[in-house]
Amino acid sequence: MESQSPQPADHCRSLRTRDLLDAVVHATMLLMSTASTLPIENLSVADKLLLMERLWYDLSRRPADIPSPDWHGEILAEREAAVRDGRTAFVDWDDAKERLRERFK
16 A cells, blocks of 8 residues: 655644644743743643643754663663573564553453
8 A cells, every 4th residue: 555645734734733833832931931830731731742742852852961860771781681691582563562452452
């Protein structure tokens, strides 16, 4: 099955979403510069989700700026040791998704 190109309406919807998101972020930045706390209780759920997406996007552009806590390294070392010692094994992603689907039917 061939994938379809986005339709003009989809493109416009995407632009409107980005414009709205930019407006929310701009408004939020203005609020943050004039208040010690952001009154997020006044935002709609949709605006809160858009704001979270925008913040996540901005943070993910510079992952080196986000320090990883020490416990992350400890957990990774434990998991690597478990694989190395044969106590666990990697699972193919498609198999893992199928097992999860079966578990949560």
